[in-house]
Amino acid sequence: MSEEKSIAIFVTVTVLGMLILSNRASAAVYTVGDAAGWNFNVAGWENGKHFRAGDVLVFNYIPAAHNVVSVDRRAYNSCTTPKGAKVYQSGRDRIRLVRGQNCFICNFPGHCQSGMKIAINAM
Incomplete structure (x- = not known):
């Protein structure tokens, strides 16, 4: 392999790595339900927010009283x-x-059934 080709591959890999890291570094962190946390009537909390793949949702709640289950749209409904x-x-x-x-x-x-559910479309 020529030295020029090796340098081109190195530069390409370096740039791709930097792009991946910068995308992860720019991920937003959202606390579901804001100060009230994951609780009843949180449905609609996501309205007006713009989510991207890689963003992080933080669910704060009392474990003896609640949990969080990742489901598909049918199970959500x-x-x-x-x-x-x-x-x-x-x-x-x-x-x-x-x-x-x-x-x-x-x-x-x-x-x-009392509103402890959210559906988010991440771009």
Whole structure:
């Protein structure tokens, strides 16, 4: 391989690495429900916000009282937990958004139906 080609590959890899790191560094962090945290009537909290893939949602709540379940749109609409759904229970969960639809519910009985759910479309 020629020295010029080696330098070109090195520069390309370096630039790509810097772009990836700068994209991660610019990710926004959102606390779901703001100061009130992940609680009843949080539905609609996401309105007016612009989310991107890589942004982080922070769910603050009392673990004995709530949880966070990552679900698809169908489970979000029906307030059900599909088999194999990821359930978070720490009370200080940090979840990175993926491109497209991101839906979350609390699956404690009656909580989702009472407004403990959000649906976010990340660009």
